[in-house]
Amino acid sequence: MREFSVVGKSVPKIDALSLSVGKPLFTDDVEFRDLLHAKILWSPHAHAKIRNIETREAEALSGVHAVICFKNVPRVLHTTAGQGWPEPSPYDTLVFDNKVRYVGDRVAAVAAETEETACKALKLIKVEYEPLQPVFDSERAMDEGAPVIHDEPDARYLIPVFYDPMHNHCAHIDLSIGDFGAGIKSADFVIEHKFKTHYAQHCTLEPHSCISYFDSYGRIVIRTSTQIPFHIRRLVAACLQIPEKMVHVIKPRIGGGFGSKQCMVIEDVCAFLAMRTKHPVRLAYTREEVFVSSRTRHPMVMWTKTGVRKDGAISAIELKVLSNTGPYGAHAMTVMSNTCAKTLPLFRCNNIKFTGDTVYTNLPKAGAYRGYGETQGTFAMAIMMDEMAAAIGMDPVEFWKKNTIRKGETSPIFKALGEVGSGVDMIVESCSLAECIDKGATAFRWNEKRERYKNQLEGALKHGVGMCCIMHGGTVSLLDMASASAKINEDGSFNLLVGAADLGTGADTVLSQIFAETLGIQVEDVIVYASDTDISPFDKGAYASATTYVAGGAVLKTAQKIRKKLLNEASAILHEPKDNLIIEKKAIVSTKTGKKIELGQIAKKTLYTNSRRGRNLFQIAATASEYSRLNPQSFAAHFVEVAVDTETGQVKVLKYLAAVDCGTPINPKLAEGQIHGSIINGIGYALTEELVFDRKGCVRNPSFRDYKICSSLDIPEEMVTMLVPSYEPTGPYGAKTLGEINISGPLPAISNSIKNAVGIRLCETPFTPEKILKALKKK
């Protein structure tokens, strides 16, 4: 690995101290005079027409300032998906509709002087529903005669893709590479499986919250907990039917996103109420509302068929995906396409068939969730890898190494399928996956454990080990754009403005490090501000894990431009050719004469005194953008050891090891934190987290008591992370992406380890004691 002075160092996260001492940094931490509180009335029906809404009584209640519903809000079809325009998600959503499509859909909203009054007003709204037959089973959603969830005639995509809402068919993609039939014929073993993944919620500790108000120039300001400030500006402007220039979005500190804030979730309602009332309006979800009425992970049914030869070559892969987007199609097509586009290129196989369908159902809204389809696809494929290895009697470690993509190779899928339409042909230019597998296996003592657990001890507890590999293509090729602006101050510090949305990941710190490295300064000399649509340059938002790679690229370019300007000035001031000058320790120094000028002195000269020497006074500043020309992959190898209690069905994760190639880790400590968080979230998803519904489609467990995420007592006794760097030539200082990849490991790795421990194969998630006991009985 190349040595840098700021990059590659674990400098503390720049906002960590302020957060630790409890400064008011989040959306809901500011106070406004005459603030109104908003509450939303939710649908008690999974599928119903609204015959009538009577709001007069609610409006008449003292302290109520506005009630909005489909009757008094313009009908603007849109998607809530925070994606680049034109969005690859169907326009199938209204701010308020005369139809509700799941228990927890919006019916009306109230703004009142206190939360109590707003809640009281909700009870005074009389809604006359005409219940309709709901659709809950995704496998029956496209049946002839199934109730139609989107029967409005104008629902559509802006881009030319398949859409058949009359059959609840929200998206379809198929892809064929090579000759799948021939691949199956040439196989020695053909393995088929059906997989099912469940509904899960992101559980950001900060609930979705938003405060909207008018500034002194009649523009609406939206202070919101979002991953996508610039998309929020565009989406809210469209819904309110006002120009984008009238909307100003501020993203303060965010209490976690994980994809749940990659949609416009509440900003439209909050802004509408501010517009109607001309008061500041606060809309903040309760935890129950976060569970039911924000976003969830797309549950999927997947079918796989793979062929493997005795020599260990995979001759054919088929993946069929049925994704459930719930009642609206935000991220419906792209999550499904990623189960192929971001998962299958990992495997060295030339005969590939993929079919993907996404359907509407009357269950909660799915959306973006860390992993974005790759989590589901990796679950199916990494189990198939384990099964294929077992079929030919090869150790999984060897089998994975033999069958996964390497540096210098390509996958036909790169070109054939991107997140939206065709992808970008590319060669893998950085990959240390084989090293991740080797180093991981050694540190984990894989061989020894694998051997040891062939003979289980007497008693109820059985131990097992499992592994898997993961790949994450870290951008949406050609569509992700980020930019940065920077200027020097007279003490040699810099303001760095980025559109990128730090959700708590440490993006602001990492971007500062890239900037500081390029200019020979320290992170303390960088005042980073992000993000605010009036001040920051454009950024597509925090998703696809792309911030370090794409926004990092923009910051690098910006810093390089500034560096050039500084060198020009220094050359003129020191009378030295530029080639002799280097930039280090906040100064420019001549390598020939030793002459030196500090950056602060250059700033002062260009701001105040240059004109006395016949030169320009000007601000040394620059702006630059970067976009995702490519989609470089990060890689990981995960190893897990579990204990399965054959009497209770309980699974305990004893040890988890992740060896990860994210290119150059710009900040190893923060990188490690991303890995830990992803894995623990993934373990919860694998073992305990699941939204459960009653027969009417109502979420039965919308609380942390009943929806169990990992606490400190649930983490493995041993968590090991190993950063195994490669150097990505197209990334800033060799960096790739990291945010999502590691959430996709626990599901298959734990399934594989349970198989190793007790010989049962779990293909339906989560792996609850009930499922394990049932499978053990069947065995």
Next chain:
Amino acid sequence: MEEKPVKLNVNNRIYELKVKPYQTLLHVIRNELGLKGTKYGCGTGECGACTVLIDGKAVHSCLMLAAQAEGKIITTIEGIGTYEKPHPLQQAFVEAGAVQCGFCTPGMILSAKALLDRNPNPTTEEIKRSIDGNLCRCTGYVNIIEAIRTAAEQMRRNQT
């Protein structure tokens, strides 16, 4: 409902306020006292983001009525350290990479403080137990546990 006078001792300052009998301590701390470091995460005592210290014990302020806190010593995150002079726990959280989004951090630090004040040399298991009621979705707890361990060492050193 009518407001009743309440006297609260928060961070060594006496506040005389009028609150509705059903108002939670969390509501009063955030909205009446303007101390925003205490967070709402669930309102049902399950996530720990609203943790404060009551007579040195970690308590979910969303489950306690403001009136119940009368006569007790209440400490919020703002009361244990400042930006200029952070508490060793706050410093350790920064250095260990224990802060990601930071929303759980104040509650987490206060639960840890309650532990270290009564047990200056806790085992890993005791640390894990002390923050079991504080959920974090970003860090996976590993660096938080490390931060508490480091802070304990630092605090023991400060004692001697």
